[in-house]
Structure formats: structure tokens, C-alpha cells
Amino acid sequence: MADTKVYTASTTAPVNIAVIKYWGKRDTKLNLPTNSSLSVTLSQDDLRTHTTAACSSTFSTDTLILNGESQDVSGARQQACFRELRSLRAALESANSTLPKLSTFPLLIVSENNFPTAAGLASSAAGFAALVRAIANLYELPQNPTELSRIARQGSGSACRSLFGGYVSWEQGTETDGSDSLALEVAPASHWPQMKAAILVVSAAKKGVSSTSGMQATVATSELFSHRANVVVPQRMEKMKQAIKERDFETFADLTMKDSNQFHAVCLDTQPPIFYLNDVSRAAIRAVDEINKKAGKKIAAYTFDAGPNAVIYYLEENEQAVLGALNGGLEGVEGWKNVTASADVSIEEAFLQPLKEGITRVILTRVGEGPVRVEESLVDSQGQPIRK
Amino acid sequence: MADTKVYTASTTAPVNIAVIKYWGKRDTKLNLPTNSSLSVTLSQDDLRTHTTAACSSTFSTDTLILNGESQDVSGARQQACFRELRSLRAALESANSTLPKLSTFPLLIVSENNFPTAAGLASSAAGFAALVRAIANLYELPQNPTELSRIARQGSGSACRSLFGGYVSWEQGTETDGSDSLALEVAPASHWPQMKAAILVVSAAKKGVSSTSGMQATVATSELFSHRANVVVPQRMEKMKQAIKERDFETFADLTMKDSNQFHAVCLDTQPPIFYLNDVSRAAIRAVDEINKKAGKKIAAYTFDAGPNAVIYYLEENEQAVLGALNGGLEGVEGWKNVTASADVSIEEAFLQPLKEGITRVILTRVGEGPVRVEESLVDSQGQPIRK
Structure with a gap:
């Protein structure tokens, strides 16, 4: 009898926000970067992708459904993931002939985000990790x-x-086949669980320039870029790892802000220039700088990916100071929680006004765990997607 | 009898707008730069400082009056200029005892700009050159x-x-006393008189960060800066001189835009970051990029100093194409002249709308001559300032 069973497994996976930025590929096919990078994984309570992988001999073709919509899986990136994973499965099957031949079955992947996609919220990172x-x-x-x-x-x-x-x-690695371009745990969330993050969503408008094409334009045309990739980032990686090991927030904050600024600097040094920060982003930078100035030390750190949204890292012990100082600009915004300003860290209205006008949503979250295997399946026993 | 005569001499001096930017000092006292720079002198028909220098044994103290207001002359910069010029005069007087001892007389300097000061229009350059x-x-x-x-x-x-x-x-020079840090003529205006410039004044608001303090913050904190100063700019200087010699506007434009972007990139790489460009500046960049794209070659080049105002260089032969394309965004703005758009270089309303909202004034000008000795005096024979 042929095996007609529908096999399924499910996971959730998190978003991560880099503090030392990835920008530039040395190999666009294999996604090999020009420099190493470092990120904080954010809690899946607030931002996660939930994905079920299913396979069955009864399926006709590989299929991917994201938030209820069928996606093209013919792209080289999807295909590379499917091929590599099937190859690892095939090796198991060769070694143990009692295993079902899942590597030969078409796949059905069903995925749901608990946050809006394409709002510059790193959805592709969570999506591919979950897949x-x-x-x-x-x-x-x-x-x-x-x-x-x-x-x-x-x-x-x-x-x-x-x-x-x-x-x-x-770690960027040096091999041309990418075999040593890999992710490593610097420290688990439990090492420094006090790390929190406020994501200020500036606008849900689409990105001007996709990060894939943007970063290659930078590699091709920025005359400052190679100095960043080859000289500056390697030093920052070491310092950042040390700061995390020592739970040294001031150094973490200093490097995080510097590296965000430098990433956007090489975007501006690209021809034609790439702008991800807008006047609202700049107002968020000014507000954080002012909070740190008033606090007399770095208690908050901004970082911006390839879009105008600000992510502000801070430690739980400084939540009242950081959120309190921003409260006047963010009160009433979706996702915000009111915090009474503390007397010693308050900033002037002029810093807050642009946030009032430009921030449409806030996500308050913290450092979190990696992918978690879950029982809840997005594919039923007949191999049909389940809409949540 | 003591010499009580009031001696006077007058000049006008122009504004210049750099195409390879000066940003960073290796000696703050002597104003010695970390890199060479290159500029276009703009016509005094549109932007000039008119200055009369007077001296007399009857004056009590060195005085400077700018646009009718007394200025402090005790600063090191003013004093250095007075001291150096007096020293050169004293040498003449030593060699020829019949010369009046002007070097021993107090100075009265009266200066008038024909444009608003401190609007980011390089008034200090014209002011000190005229002085x-x-x-x-x-x-x-x-x-x-x-x-x-x-x-x-x-x-x-x-x-x-x-x-x-x-x-x-x-030329930046290498001597510690600054003796070889000097200006040289690359080409006179008559070599390439077709160069025109449109200055789009974004806002008369004061600068956020003065260029003097800003550039030293960049030198101190930007990790990309030394690569720009030591590696990138020397190459660009050579290429730019060649482009000017060959009247090669495309190369001139390419280098001008790249260097403006890189200057603002190292400002952004400064900690805390320095922003001179705002959303209106960015819209001007986008509009120029779009004009060049539609024209199929670079016919316009933007550059921005330490402020949000755009300066757009173009050749006279392309005036209709460049100004015509911008007309929809600048019609009715003070200083603008209406130009009918040409059919082949028109850009979409989306590029023009932010200019409509953000540009308060335009100055249309062109390459021009250096300082010109003039008869019109701003000091009368009694040594009194004359208000124009």
C-alpha cells in the first residue's frame, strides 16, 4: 500500500533586530555577507511567525501559503531551502530504510504572522526561520x-x-560555498533578560528601495563601504559580544546607535543615495539622544533597519525613565502604554511633537526565545490549510 | 602735523559653493583642513558682500560693522586677519619710509551683503574674503x-x-604653520562660463549644528571619516580638476553629487549624528535624479552645504530642460522664473509636491568673477559708516 498519510510539524519563530547591521553581500546567490552581524531576538509574545510544514505523497506540488495567500515557490531562495532540507532528509532515509520517504513528497507550508508583513518589521527573517x-x-x-x-x-x-x-x-565566514557563514548564540535570553524594546512604527508605507537591491547598490557604489565592512564592523563585533557578556548597557547602546547611523551613512553614500530615515525617524533619534543626555548616561539606544521605523532598546530598570520621557509624544498611539514621566528624565515638547504627528503604532516587547515547536497545526489531517 | 586723513578702499567679494566639500580641520586655530576642496565661485550680480576698509589715526579702536550692526572683533579669527595684514603693510612701510604708517592705525570695516545672512548661504566665506x-x-x-x-x-x-x-x-597643504594651505585657480569663469546654479532655499531657520563644531565632532567620532579624507577625496580632487579642464559636465555632476552625499554620510556617521538634509532636501535630490534619468544623462547636479538648501548646477544649454522640469514645483516662489517644461524631460508631480511645500525662495545665478575693486565707499571722508 502506498503511504498516503499527511505528515505535519509546526513551529513558531521570532523576529530579530540587528544591533550590528548586515548590509552587503559577497555572494548574492548564497546570501553570503560582506560583514558579520549581531542581533537581539524579540519575544514571540509580540512578534512571531507560526508555520506548519506538511508533506504527503498525495500532494501534487510544493506549495506555500502565507497569511492565507498562495506564494510563488519557484524562486531560487525557496528552492534552495527545500532542496537542502530534502537532501538532509534523504541522507537519513538512506541510512535507515524503515523511515518514510518524506524527502520525495511535495511540501505544503502554511504560515501566519501575528503582525503586519512588509511594514519593515523583519518578517522575512521570521518567515524563513520558521519555514x-x-x-x-x-x-x-x-x-x-x-x-x-x-x-x-x-x-x-x-x-x-x-x-x-x-x-x-x-559570522560572515570565508568559504566560497558558505559552509562557515553561520549563526551562533552569543548569549541566551536568560543571560540578560532585562533587555526591552519599543518599536515605533513610523509609517506602513512600502519601502522606497528593497534591502536586496539597496545593499548591492551600496557595495557597488559607496566608496566608504569597504572600510566599514573590513575595518569598522570586525572591531564592533568583538566589542558588542563583550558588552553583552558583561551586560554593559552603555557600551551596547553606544555601539548600537553608532552602527545604525553608519549603516544609514553608507546608504547615503550610495549613488543614487538611499534614504530610509525620514524627518520622523530623525526626531526619534533626537529624542533618544536627549533622554540619554538628561539621564547623564546611555539608558536608551535607537536602531533603524531598511525603513523609517525606530527600535529603541532599554533595560527594564529604566523603563519608567525611557517610556516616561516619550509619553508626551506617544500617548494614545495604538500599542503604547501610558507611563508617568519621572522628574529627572523629561524632554522638551519640541522633541516630542514630531513623534505625535508621525508614529502610527507602537510595539512594546523584549528579548525572547528562539523557535518553539508547537502542537497547533495550520494543516488538517486531510492536508487542507486551516485559517486561524 | 599728524596725519588725520581717513584712508579707504572698497571691494566686493563673491560666495562660493563647494563641489568637493571641506569638512574637518587638522588645526582648528589656523583653519587647516583634513582634505583639499574645490568650489565654483558664484556671480556677484546675485550674491555678494560689499566691504569698505578704512583706517585713520583718528579712530580709537578696530571696528567691524556688518549690515549696519557692530560686530565683535576680539575673536581670534578677526584678530588673525588684522594682524597678518598689518604685518605685511608694516614690511612695506619699513622698506619705504615715505609711506603713511597705516599699519599703526585702527581699522574700520563696513560690510553689506546683498542677500540674507546665516541662511546657509556661505556668507562667512564672502565676508572674510571681502574683508x-x-x-x-x-x-x-x-x-x-x-x-x-x-x-x-x-x-x-x-x-x-x-x-x-x-x-x-x-589645497590642504602639509606644513604645520599652514603656509602651503592655499587657494589656487583651477580655471577662470571664462573657461566654462556656461555653468549656472539654482539655489533652492529650503528654510531660513537657523542651522542645528554650526559647521565649526559639527566638523570637529565628525573628525573625533566618525570611523568612516579618515577614509574619506585620506583616500576618497584626493582621488576626487584630481578627477574634478580634469572634468573642469575638459568641460565634462557629466563627470562634474557625478562627482559633485557623490561628494555632497558623502559629506552628509560622514555627518550621519558622527556621534551623535548630524543631520543637515531634511525631507525637502531629499525631495530635491530625488527630483534631480529623476531629471537625469529622464534626460538619459546627467544634466543637473545637486549639492548641499551644512544646511537643507539645495544648490543645483547645470549648463546654460540645459536650462530649459532642468528648470522646465522643476517648474511645476517652484512656480510662484520668490526668485523663480517660469520656464515651460520641455516634452522630453518632465518629472511626475510626486517629485514636485514636496518642493512646492518646502521651498521658500530661489536664487538663479551662475559662475562668476572673484573680488572686484569698487569706488563706492561705505565709509565717508569723516570716517563715518554710510548706510545704503
Whole structure:
């Protein structure tokens, strides 16, 4: 009798926000970066992708459904992930002939985000991490997250960092086949669980320039870029790892802000220039600088990815000071919680007014865990997607 | 009998707008730069400082009156200019005892701009160039503009370039006393008189960060800056001089835009970051990029100094194409002249709308001559300032 069973496995995976930025590929096919990067994984309570991987001999073709909509899976990135994972499964099947031949079955991947996609919220990182983790669960692969990160990286570079919780580096590697371009845990979330993050969503408008084309324009035309990639970032990576090990927030904040600024600086040094920050982003930078000035030390750190949204990191012990200082600008915004300003860290109305006008939503979150295997399936026993 | 005569001499001096930017000092006292720079001198028909230098044994103290208001002359920069010029005059007087002892008389400097000061329009460059040139005229100094540029540089770095018309370099020099940090004529205005410039005044609001403090913050904190100063700019200087010699506008435009972007990139790489461009500036950049794209070649080049105002260089032969494309966004703005758009270079309303909202004034001008000795005096024979 042919095996007509529908096999399923499910996972959730987190978003990560880099503090040392990935920008530039040395190999666009394999997503090999020009420099290492480092990120904080954010809590899945607030931002997560939930993905079920299913396979069955009864399926006709590989299929991916994201938030209820069928996606094209013919792209090289999707195909690379499917091919690599099938190859690992095929090796298990060769070694143990009693295993079902899942590697030969078409796949059905069903994925749901609990946050709006394409709002510059790193959805592709969570998406590819969840896809790889879910299929690895389905295939019962023995590979650890670092080994799987090699595959997730081929889907979306920064996805490799979402296979771990806590503080995660992506080591650029030197091999041309990318075999040593992998994610490593710098420290688990439990090492420094006090790290919180406020995401200020500036606008849900689409990005001007996609990060994929933007970063290659920078590599091709910025005359400052190679100095950043080859000289500046390697030093910052070491300092940042040390700061995380020592739970040294001031150094963490200093490097985070500097690296965000430098990433946007090389975007501006691109020809034609790439702008992700707008006047509202700049107002958020000014507000954080002012909070730190008033506090007399760095208690908050901004960082911006390839879009205008601000992510502000701070420690739980400074929540009242940081959020209190911003309260006048963000009161009433969706997702914000009112915090009474503390007397010693208040900033002038002029810093807050642009936030009032430009921030449409806030997500208050914190450092969190890596992918978690879950029972809840998005595919039923007949192989049909379940809409939540 | 004591000499009680009031001696006077007058000059006008132009504004210059750099195409390879000066940003960073290796010596803050002498205004010695970390890199060479290159500028276009703009026509005095549109932007000029008119200055009269007077001296008399009857004056009680050195005095400077700018636009009718007394200025402090005790600052090191003013004092350096007065001291150096007096020293050159004293040498003449020693060699020829029949000369009146002007070097021993207090100075009265009266200066008027024909444009609003401090609107980011390089008024200090024109101001110090006029001051040095007027006193040199008063003292009948034989020194040529390059020799005088050593003195003007100590007043305001970029002032040294305003002692020449046309296309002017400021060679950074290597001597610690600044003796070889001088302005040179790359080409006179007559070599390439077709160069025109549209200055889009974004806002008359004061600068956020003065260029003097801003550039030293960049030198101290930007990790990209030294690569720009030591590696990138020297190459660009050579290419830019060649482009001007060959009247190669496409290369001129390419380098001008790249260097403006890189200057603002190192400002952004400064900690805390320095922002001079705002959303209106960015809209001007986008509009120029779009004009060049539609034209199929670079016919316009933007550049921004330490403020949000855009300066757009273009050749006279492309005036209709460039101004015509911008007409929809600038019609009715003070200083603009309506130009019918040409059919082949028109840009979409989306590029023009932010200009409509953000540009308060336009100055249409062109490459022009250096300082010109004029008869019209701003000091009367009694040594009293004349208000125009």
C-alpha cells in the first residue's frame, strides 16, 4: 500500500533586530555577507511567525501559503531551502530504510504572522526561520540551529539569526560555498533578560528601495563601504559580544546607535543615495539622544533597519525613565502604554511633537526565545490549510 | 602735523559653493583642513558682500560693522586677519619710509551683503574674503590672491576660495604653520562660463549644528571619516580638476553629487549624528535624479552645504530642460522664473509636491568673477559708516 498519510510539524519563530547591521553581500546567490552581524531576538509574545510544514505523497506540488495567500515557490531562495532540507532528509532515509520517504513528497507550508508583513518589521527573517525549522521538525533532522542556519541564510540572510533566541551573531565566514557563514548564540535570553524594546512604527508605507537591491547598490557604489565592512564592523563585533557578556548597557547602546547611523551613512553614500530615515525617524533619534543626555548616561539606544521605523532598546530598570520621557509624544498611539514621566528624565515638547504627528503604532516587547515547536497545526489531517 | 586723513578702499567679494566639500580641520586655530576642496565661485550680480576698509589715526579702536550692526572683533579669527595684514603693510612701510604708517592705525570695516545672512548661504566665506581683499587694497599690498588666501583662510576656511572667480581649489597643504594651505585657480569663469546654479532655499531657520563644531565632532567620532579624507577625496580632487579642464559636465555632476552625499554620510556617521538634509532636501535630490534619468544623462547636479538648501548646477544649454522640469514645483516662489517644461524631460508631480511645500525662495545665478575693486565707499571722508 502506498503511504498516503499527511505528515505535519509546526513551529513558531521570532523576529530579530540587528544591533550590528548586515548590509552587503559577497555572494548574492548564497546570501553570503560582506560583514558579520549581531542581533537581539524579540519575544514571540509580540512578534512571531507560526508555520506548519506538511508533506504527503498525495500532494501534487510544493506549495506555500502565507497569511492565507498562495506564494510563488519557484524562486531560487525557496528552492534552495527545500532542496537542502530534502537532501538532509534523504541522507537519513538512506541510512535507515524503515523511515518514510518524506524527502520525495511535495511540501505544503502554511504560515501566519501575528503582525503586519512588509511594514519593515523583519518578517522575512521570521518567515524563513520558521519555514526551515518547521521542515526540519517534519523531517526529524538531527542538525542543530547553527547547522540549520546555513540553510535559512539562503532563504533570507538575516533569517539565520532567528533560529536562536537571545543575542545572536551571524559570522560572515570565508568559504566560497558558505559552509562557515553561520549563526551562533552569543548569549541566551536568560543571560540578560532585562533587555526591552519599543518599536515605533513610523509609517506602513512600502519601502522606497528593497534591502536586496539597496545593499548591492551600496557595495557597488559607496566608496566608504569597504572600510566599514573590513575595518569598522570586525572591531564592533568583538566589542558588542563583550558588552553583552558583561551586560554593559552603555557600551551596547553606544555601539548600537553608532552602527545604525553608519549603516544609514553608507546608504547615503550610495549613488543614487538611499534614504530610509525620514524627518520622523530623525526626531526619534533626537529624542533618544536627549533622554540619554538628561539621564547623564546611555539608558536608551535607537536602531533603524531598511525603513523609517525606530527600535529603541532599554533595560527594564529604566523603563519608567525611557517610556516616561516619550509619553508626551506617544500617548494614545495604538500599542503604547501610558507611563508617568519621572522628574529627572523629561524632554522638551519640541522633541516630542514630531513623534505625535508621525508614529502610527507602537510595539512594546523584549528579548525572547528562539523557535518553539508547537502542537497547533495550520494543516488538517486531510492536508487542507486551516485559517486561524 | 599728524596725519588725520581717513584712508579707504572698497571691494566686493563673491560666495562660493563647494563641489568637493571641506569638512574637518587638522588645526582648528589656523583653519587647516583634513582634505583639499574645490568650489565654483558664484556671480556677484546675485550674491555678494560689499566691504569698505578704512583706517585713520583718528579712530580709537578696530571696528567691524556688518549690515549696519557692530560686530565683535576680539575673536581670534578677526584678530588673525588684522594682524597678518598689518604685518605685511608694516614690511612695506619699513622698506619705504615715505609711506603713511597705516599699519599703526585702527581699522574700520563696513560690510553689506546683498542677500540674507546665516541662511546657509556661505556668507562667512564672502565676508572674510571681502574683508581681507579690502584691507589688502587699503594697504596697497602686492600679494596675489593665493598669498592672501593664506590669511582669509584663518578667518573662515572656505573664505580662501572666494578670493578667486571661476573654479577654485583649496589645497590642504602639509606644513604645520599652514603656509602651503592655499587657494589656487583651477580655471577662470571664462573657461566654462556656461555653468549656472539654482539655489533652492529650503528654510531660513537657523542651522542645528554650526559647521565649526559639527566638523570637529565628525573628525573625533566618525570611523568612516579618515577614509574619506585620506583616500576618497584626493582621488576626487584630481578627477574634478580634469572634468573642469575638459568641460565634462557629466563627470562634474557625478562627482559633485557623490561628494555632497558623502559629506552628509560622514555627518550621519558622527556621534551623535548630524543631520543637515531634511525631507525637502531629499525631495530635491530625488527630483534631480529623476531629471537625469529622464534626460538619459546627467544634466543637473545637486549639492548641499551644512544646511537643507539645495544648490543645483547645470549648463546654460540645459536650462530649459532642468528648470522646465522643476517648474511645476517652484512656480510662484520668490526668485523663480517660469520656464515651460520641455516634452522630453518632465518629472511626475510626486517629485514636485514636496518642493512646492518646502521651498521658500530661489536664487538663479551662475559662475562668476572673484573680488572686484569698487569706488563706492561705505565709509565717508569723516570716517563715518554710510548706510545704503
